[in-house]
Amino acid sequence: MALDVTSSVVPLDSSSETINVFWHEGMLEHDTGKGVFDSGIDPGFLDVLEKHPENEDRIKNMLSILKRGPIAPLISWHSGRLATISELLLFHTQEYINELLETDKSGAKEICHGTFLNSGSWDAALLAAGTAILAMKHILDRKGKFSYALVRPPGHHAQPSRADGYCFINNAGLAVKLALNSGCEKVAVIDIDVHYGNGTAEGFYNSDRVLTISLHMNHGSWGPSHPQNGTVDELGEGNGLGYNLNIPLPNGTGDKGYGYAMTELVVPAIENFKPDMVVLVIGQDSSAFDPNGRQCLTMDGYREIGRSVRALGEKHCNGRVLIVQEGGYHVTYSAYCLHATLEGVLNVPAPLLSDPIAYYPEDDSFSANVIDAIKNYHLDNVPFMRKA
């Protein structure tokens, strides 16, 4: 059953706020190839091989829905740029960057499972990093409250000295570093990609100035490139103890479960932390139809998360929110869920676009129990949450 997706387009008030979207078409040049899913390998059993899930089509649709969807009048477009090597060193080690430069010179290589640095990939990675930095700078320069960095390759698995999970450079991590170096005292990162934002967590694991919160499926470590487990006991170290909050959620958590996790876990943590900048790291691979995840969010769920993060930004950060694109591999639904998320951030009074495919019977009782257990764990083990 398909809904009439054109009937729900709501006319917009011209006095509405805008989101500044930062983008550069050079990021489409990162060619991840074909194979069985993300393997890059064709054993010869299939007549029709799909592209690698992290392909340019997903981003082309995100771009087009923001240009031609009903949110289009609320978008202000800005061109991205390449990051410099010295900017990369804000988050990454010199040795690691040298390795990437050497790999780029020597030709195509699979750096770790599913993570291909091919011809054109390095410039795309530099553009993703520079574009995220520029999106943050726009906010820091007080040119706008909301920036969205529409970037690929994604970044949140990239650790200071390691590539992982389709990521080379941690785009959001670089933006956070810029904020810290530009007068922000404390930054909160809320990562709703279906995978653990292990790279960002690792980069700030010893810091009490960056609160990293990740809501993800309970996938654990997936190999040498991803040694972290994403479990609740990975809380940070030293000064950073308690400033990495992992929220591993059961498969099928859905809109209600995510709403409960936001209300019970994310909002109280941000209230106690009192950041002066919020970064929302988004991946639509937590949707109901993603090939890489089973969390079953729909457009409604993403819209509510956007609304909730906007409210946190208004309360603590003069409304300032940077949004950075990560995963999201269903070529159609990722674009629609992005549209819904940005509707939420803009707090539009009614949905601008109806959901073309959502149907998932939710049972939120299991997720609610898990979230209650995580809440109790935080209250027992996270010093800054105990003060509440």
Ligand SMILES: [Zn+2]
């Ligand atoms: Zn992901």
